[in-house]
Amino acid sequence: MLLSIRRRKCNRIGANRWGGNDQPPAMMTSLAILLTVSTPCLAAVASKPAASDQDVAALVVPIRWERFAPPNLRNEDVQAAARMLLNSVRYNLAWAGETLKVAPEGGHYLITDMNEPGVRPPASAACGIATAIAAGIYDEKTCGMPKDQALLRTLRLIRGVAVVHKVNGDPAEGWGDHWQSALWATLAGRAAWMLWEHLDPRTRHMTAAMIEYEADRFIRPGYTVPYWNGKGGDSKAEENAWNAMVLQLAVAMMPQHPRVPRWKEIASELMVSAFARQEDMESNTTVIDGRPVKEWLKGYNIRNDGALVNHNIIHCDYMTTVTLNLHAFIVLSLAGQPVPQSADFNAALVFRSLAEQRWPSPPYKAPGGTMYIPGKVEVYYPEGTDWSDYRFDIFYWIDAYAHLFGWDQGFSHRAGDWMRLRAGRILKMQSRHADGRMFAKGEFDTYGGAEQMTCWVMADAFLLHWLHDAKSLSRQANWKQP
Numbered sequence: 001m002l003l004s005i006r007r008r009k010c011n012r013i014g015a016n017r018w019g020g021n022d023q024p025p026a027m028m029t030s031l032a033i034l035l036t037v038s039t040p041c042l043a044a045v046a047s048k049p050a051a052s053d054q055d056v057a058a059l060v061v062p063i064r065w066e067r068f069a070p071p072n073l074r075n076e077d078v079q080a081a082a083r084m085l086l087n088s089v090r091y092n093l094a095w096a097g098e099t100l101k102v103a104p105e106g107g108h109y110l111i112t113d114m115n116e117p118g119v120r121p122p123a124s125a126a127c128g129i130a131t132a133i134a135a136g137i138y139d140e141k142t143c144g145m146p147k148d149q150a151l152l153r154t155l156r157l158i159r160g161v162a163v164v165h166k167v168n169g170d171p172a173e174g175w176g177d178h179w180q181s182a183l184w185a186t187l188a189g190r191a192a193w194m195l196w197e198h199l200d201p202r203t204r205h206m207t208a209a210m211i212e213y214e215a216d217r218f219i220r221p222g223y224t225v226p227y228w229n230g231k232g233g234d235s236k237a238e239e240n241a242w243n244a245m246v247l248q249l250a251v252a253m254m255p256q257h258p259r260v261p262r263w264k265e266i267a268s269e270l271m272v273s274a275f276a277r278q279e280d281m282e283s284n285t286t287v288i289d290g291r292p293v294k295e296w297l298k299g300y301n302i303r304n305d306g307a308l309v310n311h312n313i314i315h316c317d318y319m320t321t322v323t324l325n326l327h328a329f330i331v332l333s334l335a336g337q338p339v340p341q342s343a344d345f346n347a348a349l350v351f352r353s354l355a356e357q358r359w360p361s362p363p364y365k366a367p368g369g370t371m372y373i374p375g376k377v378e379v380y381y382p383e384g385t386d387w388s389d390y391r392f393d394i395f396y397w398i399d400a401y402a403h404l405f406g407w408d409q410g411f412s413h414r415a416g417d418w419m420r421l422r423a424g425r426i427l428k429m430q431s432r433h434a435d436g437r438m439f440a441k442g443e444f445d446t447y448g449g450a451e452q453m454t455c456w457v458m459a460d461a462f463l464l465h466w467l468h469d470a471k472s473l474s475r476q477a478n479w480k481q482p
Contacts, residue, residue: 056212057204059254062196063134063334069470071137071462078469080423081400081462084393086142087427088455089132089150090436092125093143095451096153100160108159114175116184119161121449123187126157128455130191131463144435151198154191158199161188162206167213176213179239182246185214187456189246190331193253208254215250218243218270219262225273227299233312237301240274241324248328248343251479252335264289264340264480271325271342272296275350277304288341290478296342306346306353313383316371319354320394322347323460326401329473330463338477348407351398355411355418374413377425388444390429393457396422400461404468 073079100109100122111118129150132138138147161184166174175181192199192207199207217223226236247267251260268289272280276293278300284293302308310318328343354371361368364382371380377392399419402408408415429438437451444450467473 055205056254056257057201057208059257060193060196060204060208061253061255061335063194064336065134067336068467068472071135071466072469073137075465075469077400077420077423078462078465080420080427081458081465082137084423084426084430085128085132085455085458085462086137086139087430087436088438088451088458089129089138090143091433091438091451092129092455093145093150093153094435096122096125096157100156102156103160107156108163109156111160111164114164114173115178116180117448119164119175119184120180120187121452122157123161123184123191124449124452124456126154126161126191127187128452128459129154129157130194131459134194135462135466137462151195154195155198155203158188158192158195158207159203162192162203162210165206165210165213167209168206176210177217180242182214182217183242185210186242186245186249186327189249189253193249194334211246211250211253212257214246215263216259218247218266219259223266225266225269225298227273228301228309229299230278233309235301235308235310235318237274237308238310238318238321238324240270240301241321244270244274245324245327249331252331252337255335255337261480268340268342268480269296271328271340272345273299273301274325275302275308275322275346276300277302277306277346277349279304280346288345288478290480293345302346302350305357306349307357308350311386313381313386314359315383315385316354316379316381317385317387317391317394319350319371320398322350323394323397323401327460330460330467332479333467333472333474334463337474338479339474340479341476343476344405347401348405351402351407351415352411354398355402355408355413355415372413372418375417375421377418377421387446388439388450390439390443392422392425392429393438393454396426397457397461400464404464 071078071082073082096109103110109122111122133147133151133154138150140146143150162168164174165185166176168174189207189211192203196204225240228235244267247263250257250263254260272288272293273296276297280293281297281300282294286293288296307314308319309315325343325345326347328339332339356370358370359368359382365384369380371382373380378389379395396419399415399422402415403419426438430436432440438454439450
């Protein structure tokens with residue numbers, strides 16, 4: 001019913017689909033030429049070659065899509081994930097065309113803010129849209145424009161992010177070496193990898209150089225993995241997990257790169273550290289990726305009960321960021337490589353804390369109880385939240401892993417039930433808006449890139465459902481072994 005409603009409303013956007021700074025269809029034939037031209041208006045950044053000893057793009061192994069069965073949309077969970085993603089793609093395609101300016105020669109969107117508000121939203125949108133196109137589920141009626149136009153906008157997003165990374169131009173002007181920049185590079189880089197056959201040589205080079213640069217940050221002399229260690233109000237769990245993401249992607253994209261062994265080593269350390277407890281540091285002798293857990297650790301980032309402190313509160317939202325470690329299941333499976341044993345370290349424990357642990361009131365906020373409320377979409381925040389009460393997408397995301405990986409064995413309530421409740425609510429929220437957005441005014445105004453993040457989150461959830469249903473998730477192993 002939702003898709004049929006969307007299709008009746010498509011003409012509003014479709015009638016003006018060549019607006020929003022886009023070139024008309026005739027210009028599509030010159031896209032490859034346009035993309036090879038360096039950017040005149042960003043000469044200080046884009047005119048220099050990427051800083052690399054060789055054409056690092058030659059090391060990239062494209063995804064062999066023929067290895068994967070088409071998404072089985074008869075599976076209701078796969079179908080729901082696809083519908084949520086396509087609704088978000090609809091919004092973000094329009095957002096890109098209406099919000100971002102196109103460079104004079106038409107090859108990419110202009111990004112002038114080198115901080116989170118300028119880089120992360122277009123990278124997130126590119127990741128989600130590229131997933132829909134590459135996986136073969138893109139639907140022109142649902143998404144509001146022809147596939148070739150959606151591809152054009154996605155390529156502009158990818159190149160727009162890559163061209164202003166510091167490795168591709170002036171290090172003093174571009175983005176990079178930021179505490180979030182590994183995440184931004186991962187999102188844009190994964191989008192590029194998924195659409196590799198559509199990229200011109202220059203964009204391939206810039207993308208690979210960007211991923212290489214961000215991965216290399218964590219093997220430079222002097223880098224140390226950060227920890228919370230029970231001090232202060234901010235865990236380093238999320239930060240360590242998203243830093244691991246760029247290393248996961250670098251290994252998946254460039255398996256023969258000479259620094260792969262070092263990337264794997266630090267990635268394993270980051271993934272184990274992200275959701276490590278004090279008792280893991282002191283006594284956990286389980287061998288993961290070739291080493292006992294306690295030997296990987298120099299600290300810890302969550303409480304022994306699996307809860308996490310961030311922004312000076314016990315924060316449910318940040319507990320879901322264990323999904324960033326789990327990103328390894330997606331990219332390593334797409335590459336046909338084993339998933340590191342560290343990828344799901346303590347993930348089941350964190351989910352158990354969300355679903356089963358009780359928080360009495362007082363001292364916690366009324367009415368107390370478990371963070372996950374039986375039969376409800378909403379989440380109980382023991383100490384409140386500084387973001388939004390409507391972030392059902394990130395909980396759906398971790399629910400999907402918990403359901404498919406069986407973390408809810410022996411629980412009072414099943415992860416799959418919460419997952420489907422939240423999917424239904426998200427689809428209902430999206431159906432309120434002709435453009436497919438999830439959040440209404442006042443529901444999540446505290447973060448400017450909320451809809452773009454939803455696009456990335458829905459892409460990850462869809463890929464997980466698809467690859468699991470197709471029995472195409474790679475096995476876990478000590479990925480450091482030959």
